[in-house]
Amino acid sequence: MNENTYEKIYLPYIIKWGRRTNWLGVLLSFGPAFMLAVVFGVVPPFTAILNGFIAIASAVGVVWFVEPISYFPIIGVSGTYMAFISGNIGNLRIPCAMVAQKIAGVEPGTKEGTIIATLGMAVSIVVNTVILTAGVAAGAQVLQQMPKPVVSALQLLLPALFGAIFTQFAIKKLTLAPIVLVISILVALGVRAKVIPGFASILGVVFLSIAIGVFLYKKGMVK
Amino acid sequence: MEQGNYLEMANSMWMWLAAGLAVAVVLFQAFIFARKSYSTGLEIGLTRTQMNDAIKSSVITSIGPSFVILSALLALLVSLGGPLSWMRLSFIGSAMFEMMAASFGTQAVGVTIGSDPMTHVAFANATWTMALGSIGWIVFATLAADKMDKVQQKFSGSDTALMSVIASAAVLAAFGGNSASHLIALNKNTVSCIGGGVIMLILSPLADKRNIKWLKEWSLFFALLGGMLIAVAWPF
Structure with a gap:
């Protein structure tokens, strides 16, 4: 019966509503452009729109595929719908999902893990929206008076976040983690030397790490 | 010619309306997913304590990164106005992406953010570029979510x-x-x-x-x- 609730009721509900809300989200992301066109009569020339699109697509196009695939094992179906409509995935949604899973004592990739990740991410969406709304209400003038050192110090939170999350998982996978770290650093050096193309590299590291993880698991070297 | 004016447009009620609708969808989805997850969690054997602790920890975890995002909002506000900056950082993209998309968009009409005065068209092209550049994620994720689950099930049983x-x-x-x-x-x-x-x-x-x-x-x-x-x- 437990099996049924998740597979037969929960997942179909999430898939149905996930699709509806996300397609609506795709539509609404053109809302500002639509308002500018209809209310203010400002429409850029088609070539400008196309050039802008080509520039951004060549910069991040591969990431459209890399991120959903890389993060799926942690956040599952519901998390995937949520993460990509709300954005700020690596720097906010995934950390929240993982801390929530750890606190609740559930494993990522399981039914329980997916449900807890969904709760964690939903909360992060609310908190993030509240903080940003308060920030934008405080207005540019107030925000701009934030001292420069504070603003530049805030940029240093992100590397600490990446290091901390990596470590949190490394503690649980002591055999696998050093191997992944070495591969990541080699690939990063390769990217810097322009031997390896930037965005393709992350997906490569993800698949290689999963392959090594599965291999070590089958050999009984990773639990 | 009409420089400066574009911010009136960028900060207009209409833009707040468009931005508000998009953010409302994200919040609506978070709400219905969380409600369904909570009730299903109870049915499959998670305890209220486990789930409430998860929720509380997530509030705490969100605070630090949210301030980093707020500092990105500050950077965007100056050139893109309130509504668009607020929407873009609550919706689909991320701080780094939005900065890049905005500058690619304005560059396509010959305006460099920060050094050239922003024009109406440059602002509009930035909104187009940010929208077109970000839907790739959501389209692929939405099409692939349930399929990836099947692949994973098949692979690990x-x-x-x-x-x-x-x-x-x-x-x-x-x-x-x-x-x-x-x-x-x-x-x-x-x-x-x-x-x-x-x-x-x-x-x-x-x-x-x-x-x-x-x-x-x-x-x-x-x-x-x-x-x-x-x-x-x-x-x-």
Whole structure:
């Protein structure tokens, strides 16, 4: 019966509503452009729109595929719908999902893990929206008076976040983690030397790490 | 010609309306997903305590990163106005992406953000570029979510230990990859990255071994803050 609730009721509900809300989200992301066109009569020339699109697509196009695939094992179906409509995935949604899973004592990739990740991410969406709304209400003038050192110090939170999350998982996978770290650093050096193309590299590291993880698991070297 | 005026347009009621609708959809989805997850969680054997603790820890974890995002909002506000900046950082993209998309969009009509005066058309093209550049994620994720689940089920069957190994490998790779670029930079970012890692290495086992609940909830927050402070104080 437990099996049924998740597979037969929960997942179909999430898939149905996930699709509806996300397609609506795709539509609404053109809302500002639509308002500018209809209310203010400002429409850029088609070539400008196309050039802008080509520039951004060549910069991040591969990431459209890399991120959903890389993060799926942690956040599952519901998390995937949520993460990509709300954005700020690596720097906010995934950390929240993982801390929530750890606190609740559930494993990522399981039914329980997916449900807890969904709760964690939903909360992060609310908190993030509240903080940003308060920030934008405080207005540019107030925000701009934030001292420069504070603003530049805030940029240093992100590397600490990446290091901390990596470590949190490394503690649980002591055999696998050093191997992944070495591969990541080699690939990063390769990217810097322009031997390896930037965005393709992350997906490569993800698949290689999963392959090594599965291999070590089958050999009984990773639990 | 009409420079400066574009901000009136960018900060108009209409833009707030468009932005508000998009953010409302995100919040609506979060609400219905959370409600369904909570009730299903109870049915499959998760306890209220487990789920409430997860919720509380997530509030704490969200605070630090949200302030980083707020500082990005500050950078966007100046050139894109309130509604668009607010919407873009609550919806689909991320701070780094939005800056890049906005500058590509304005460059396509010959305006460099920060040095040239923004025009109406440049602003409009930035909104187009941000929208077109970000829907790739949501389109692929929406099309693939249920299919990826089937692939995963087929691959690991009911072997939850294997599933956990796959998930951990993916996380380690994703965050190892992100860390690696900071590690090889050999600057304050490197210090912050290592600092965050070391603090986590100390706090996480400590919290687990002694079963200190508040420390489990706050350890990531401390790691972020500590990593940042060490990097700020580091003498280079």
